Amino acid sequence: MLLHYAIRIVEKNQSINDSSTMTNLDFRLINPNTGKKYDYPVFGKNCNHFGEKFINLQDVVNGFNSQNRSYECPHCQIVYEEVSDFVPHDLYIRIKNDFHPLTDKISVLHGILLSHIKRNKKRFGDPLISNKIQQQIKFLLTENNEDQFQKAQQFSYLASFDQRLKSNNQFQFQSLCLLDNVNINIPVRHKDCKHVEAYELTSLICYQIENYRDLKNKQLQERESNQYLKCIKKGCSSIFPLISDQKLLDCLVVDFEFLKTIKRSYPGNQLFVVSKIYNDVISLSDFISNSISNKDQFISTYWNKNKNELDQLFKSSFSEFQRIVLEKMATVINLELHKNVKEKINQYKNSNCQMKLKDQSGQMVEFPARCVNCPIPKENESQYSETKIPLLNWDIRTFVAFIVHKQKQAEHKKQNSEKLQCPLCQTEFKKNLVQIQFNNELIFYDAQLYSKMQINIEKIRNEPNNLFSYQGKEYLLDNFKNLWRYTCEDFLSDEKNSEIYKIYYESIKCSNFEDIRIKDPLINFKCKKQIRFNFDYFYEKFKQNQFQFKNGIKLCKCQETDCGLVTEIEEQLYYDHVWVEAFAQKPLHCNCEYGFSYDVLNKEFKELKKGEFLFQKLIPPVVRHFKEDETLERGTSFKIQQSAQMQKMRQQSLMEQQ
Template sequence: MNTEANTPKPAQVLMEIPTIILEVKKAHEQYPNIEKEFEERTKKFSNLTQTMTVNFECSLSKEPIKYAVYLAECFKSFRHYDTLIDLEQFLKLYFSNATQQAAKVLQCPICKSQTKFEKIEQAFFPHLLINQLRSKKQCGEFPQHMMYNFVDKTFYPLHKGKMGSLQNAYFEQIAKLMKKEIMPQSQFYQLVQKWNANFNFLFYNNCSLSSMKVMIPVRSQNCNHFEVYDLTALLHHFDKKEKQFKCKRPDCNSIIKEEDLCLDQDLFNSCLKSYSFRFSFIYNKEKRQLEDILEEKQDINLIKYRSFTKLSEYLNYQSKIYKIVDQIYTSLINQEKTEEFYQKHSLDKIASEKLEFKFCQFTGQRIELPCRCIRCEQIQTCDLRYMSCILYQFQNPAEGKMAGNIIDHCPLCKNPFTKKQKPKDTALHEQVYVDVKMMNFITITTGFVNINQKDFINYLNNKLITKVIVKNDQESILKGKQAITTIQLKCPISKKKILRPIRGNNCTHAQPFDQGIIDLHQNGTIDLNQIKCPICQTKFDYFIEDNFLKDQLQIFFSYNLEECDAVRLSIMNDKIQIKPRNQ
């Protein structure tokens, strides 16, 4: 009798995720030539595009990034440079049980490439840029979306909505200023010394021209006041209205013109670390630095939800609530859900519903961050800070006792919130969104008393742009074919280089368009709902992103530095080769 055959194999010891993370980080610290390899990858993509949008959000879980990584095979193959994966969240999804850990192979959920390994620390390569920004605490605990310039190694926070589109349009001017030498006399802390401001004071970080929150703070080198302008707002003003103007501050006679602008690096650094939804700082004379206003006064939106006996108790609670507020405020779904909502609800319906724009019905305070849950059908909103108190209590049931009232549903529509139990379940912070249109209307309306329903209807009537949908979950029409064909590398519509290929849902031709045409549609330059495909004359109902072709184009651009107008595609089943047309 063979006793060895009947002897059960010892059970595999399950590796704990915190242990794996420590091992991976330790291995990365000892990795030879790690900076050189990352820089080489960066140079490959800087030939493709100068910039990268950094949103500090895991592409898999939509949760904030703590430690960003690539799968080793994705890194070696130069795949999806703009996709971010958080190590801990990836391990929880794909490496948390015995079967997954025994396989010794990880499949990328984005491009489906496989990374084989003997030790788990061999399976990942660190995203040095993201991790350095996080480790040096340059961008705060909940960072804002940023634009990173590969060539200059500069970065700056991004506006949302229309201002974000304008920011992209003025990319070259912004890059030029970010490289400009810093002028010490124009820095915030230098001005504090100059004016001998040896006391705590409040500073409102809103633009003296547009009244919107400042993302890139600048002033003229001739200005001597604390107040600043937002660079994007200034560039748009110079472009559309006047090339120079007298400073808007009543006690300043400086002439504001582009060549005299200089960055306030002190204020810029504070903006990066601040909560995205806050407009105000307090100058702390003891620390001699600008800080988010967490201690200036208690937020009534929070006090209305629950009471506190100690200031320290309140500050601890406020910090937790503001993290949720910031996470929702910076979410990519805000624009998407807002567009969906206003497509479903006609202007007549909005006009017929009685709306309260000024005060939150639950707190009696001003609505500054209008929000609703994703299941709401009514137009009415409440303030995001109050809604975040409910979400926090839902996540932490013990808080219900402190609040004296357990709420597990949206206060507006009474639909219940749900907890995320499976990877595909909607995360709690994605069950609420900011109404971007209503927030923009409140922001641009001069004077609190002037906010009214009639003007909101007019605002929607003038600003409403029908959204164009781009789907990335459908297979490329090229996949599985056997053919040799030629495509132009300039988009037939925008005449720009094709970096992210898309086609209309009715198109059957190989020639793609560049996804940049969506931005042209959103800013009103073209109307994709009215024009037809210039190649096959079919209507665009929506667009499909061709990831199959996109990955190969990225590799082609990284190895072919000389410009060419067209390329030849050799398609064989699930493989594609790209060569310049003259080869």
């Protein structure tokens, strides 16, 4: 008996419908006995193990082709004598219809099939299976063709308005979450979003939980600026409510066209192609399935460079090699960074340095990756020396292909003691090649660098060796201006200022360098006098401390004993947006020798006379910022006020952000 003949017999039987309530975020289609994917998983009619304990139909066929002419179930020892006694599972039929043939692992969520969620299950998976939001998750992931919000959020509809499609009839895009640059499994947008770029559902839910978890802090609970997240896509004004996971889910819509394409895509694929074909029909497909060669360019280049050896190791099967590389790549992209890696990223994150983004393949790096041991050049090594030392990067696909190649090579030669050596820094790993796992202690995807690359992508393409001048100082200043700032809203939210409306400034000069006018003012809330000083002064101190707060940084010259060292940016240093707004109103003739005041409510600037300065103790904004070493970064947010005057200020704030 042949397998395809047995399949025809089995499929005449009614399938076991047992997956409608199943939840298993790591559902494998791998036969535990062989380590390979099932040829066709089935169950015996009298079996009672309908979870992951499948029977491989090929094993059944082999049993009936043997002398015994029967098959004994390895799980419950029931003996079957007819192929017709076996039935398919509805889950497998659904997987066969919905997923790419090479898919060997998926996630099942309340009976809904999804691409495998390769993330920390406690942090990102547990919220999905919480009884608290189970019904909302099921409702969100259930397609309803009559829902007008769903229709307005489907990919083809949004793509029809995309300028890239109007000009070229085709464009490519990476399926990465707008919030944290991980690959998307469950694409969602706000009901008001009008762009094809999407968010990963697990990232948004995790962001909501971690941004609003401290409900014991009454100030934080009441701080309305902590309750909203403005869409990160430039030009979009959608606002996500963060006050509860239920309210967040209520405003989301799943892009089912995108979701179905992701599931049908080549496993691990990140790149998608949007095309306008006949009658203006818009198609969405993953790059590998869409390309003529059915090959990823980086993986194909690596294969061709090592073709003779890889042909033998993978038995001339490029598709198998490509599948392994892309799945390992997707795993690495979704891993949480190791503590040591976070510290290394923070070493260059705020510095000015050179990045070499030319891959070994000769192409420009798309997803920058390094090993966990790769050193970070110090700023004085790269910025001020005659020969600048660039930070080397490989594309993550090339890096994974290199490691998979070396592992297969060691396995083939049975060299169990061989070590892996990083091709970038030449550091040798302690574990043997065959023992190394693709975890957060091997290589990492640098999402921080990726996000900055996207802003300068065209310029980098045209640079020799695709060199990228990373401007960490400028990025840090932008963070102060947009995220860590003290605003008019913050001033007026303090009850003691509710009748004064004026804020006083002692000088327009930097308190640390009195001959320098303040350009980008920072407030040091660690200082008893709450001095204002230039961002440049802080940056020089920060750089001298190797961009760390390990031993604290002394920023003020005052002799007050309770002026503590600055040990972090959050809740200690803020960009004084009120000062900037006030100074813009200053008449040209004013030298402000004795300072100035600013009426926040009426937008009035006044030069102070001698003795008129009044010191005010300001309260720092009570806003939960994500720490420097966290993967998720805080998005632009603002508070919603009730009074007409506050509403006007909110609108002005929104206009500034747009």
